[in-house]
Amino acid sequence: MTILDLKRLVKDFGGLRAVDGLNLSVQEGKILGLIGPNGAGKSTVFNCIAGVYPPTEGEIYFDGTKINNVKPWNLCKQGLARTFQIVKPFSSKTVLYNVMVGSYVTTDKRSVAEDRALAVLETLSLLDKKDIKAGNLTIADRKRLEIARALATEPKLLLLDEVMAGLRPTEVDEMVKIIMGLRDSGMTIFIIEHIMRAIMALSDWIVVIHFGRKISEGTPKDVASDEKVIKAYLGEEYGVS
Numbered sequence: 116m117t118i119l120d121l122k123r124l125v126k127d128f129g130g131l132r133a134v135d136g137l138n139l140s141v142q143e144g145k146i147l148g149l150i151g152p153n154g155a156g157k158s159t160v161f162n163c164i165a166g167v168y169p170p171t172e173g174e175i176y177f178d179g180t181k182i183n184n185v186k187p188w189n190l191c192k193q194g195l196a197r198t199f200q201i202v203k204p205f206s207s208k209t210v211l212y213n214v215m216v217g218s219y220v221t222t223d224k225r226s227v228a229e230d231r232a233l234a235v236l237e238t239l240s241l242l243d244k245k246d247i248k249a250g251n252l253t254i255a256d257r258k259r260l261e262i263a264r265a266l267a268t269e270p271k272l273l274l275l276d277e278v279m280a281g282l283r284p285t286e287v288d289e290m291v292k293i294i295m296g297l298r299d300s301g302m303t304i305f306i307i308e309h310i311m312r313a314i315m316a317l318s319d320w321i322v323v324i325h326f327g328r329k330i331s332e333g334t335p336k337d338v339a340s341d342e343k344v345i346k347a348y349l350g351e352e353y354g355v356s
């Protein structure tokens with residue numbers, strides 16, 4: 116079943132067409148990967164979906180409803196959560212506090228918010244750091260905290276924007292395991308990532324964009340061997356013969 120559907124999505128910034136007639140859909144329970152060169156329009160696609168920017172043209176459907184002009188806060192309440200490419204925790208507050216801010220999007224009860232936050236922290240192996248100030252976390256833990264805050268809202272669809280950027284190889288492996296675990300627990304995930312081995316391992320389906328346009332889509336194996344993708348983005352070394 117389709118949970119997110121973009122129909123001919125266009126986003127202009129002044130004279131710049133950042134997203135140019137993009138059609139794509141995310142299937143429930145699957146991981147969709149979005150890749151493409153720097154400046155291709157990937158984060159802009161997420162910002163349109165999450166209600167940060169109104170689309171210039173086209174339609175966005177989430178869970179069967181058109182959400183073109185719904186505000187981010189309300190989308191989050193409806194079950195659409197996202198992380199930001201630049202992580203912005205409340206640095207002087209504890210890890211637990213930061214995650215509870217997510218819980219409060221969908222509950223008013225402190226005990227529910229706290230229990231949910233603790234459960235999410237356990238899933239992300241952050242429970243032992245719950246009382247540390249967010250500003251004192253390593254980059255890898257900050258990226259996990261960002262996911263934890265999104266998960267604490269109990270989303271139906273999770274948008275992850277480069278949650279592995281800046282991580283060491285072993286930390287990338289751990290993050291891949293965490294995201295696979297989320298998918299196995301039934302979460303639907305739409306992920307932007309430049310680290311190819313991670314996106315290839317995780318995605319059920321990949322959409323490739325270049326100058327805001329879809330240039331390819333398919334299984335990881337299919338897109339990795341697509342000449343257009345190799346030329347525009349991957350370079351020869353990723354090509355699968």
Ligand SMILES: Nc1ncnc2c1ncn2[C@@H]1O[C@H](COP(=O)(O)OP(=O)(O)OP(=O)(O)O)[C@@H](O)[C@H]1O
Nearest residue numbers: 128131133151152153154155156157158159160200
């Ligand atoms: N708020 C904005 N105002 C004006 N131009 C913008 C804005 N946000 C993005 N752009 C431009 O839109 C284009 C797409 O940017 P976007 O951030 O979506 O790319 P991206 O694919 O996420 O790139 P990266 O891989 O580097 O994160 C770029 O040319 C960028 O400069």
Ligand SMILES: [Mg+2]
Nearest residue numbers: 157158159200
């Ligand atoms: Mg981006």
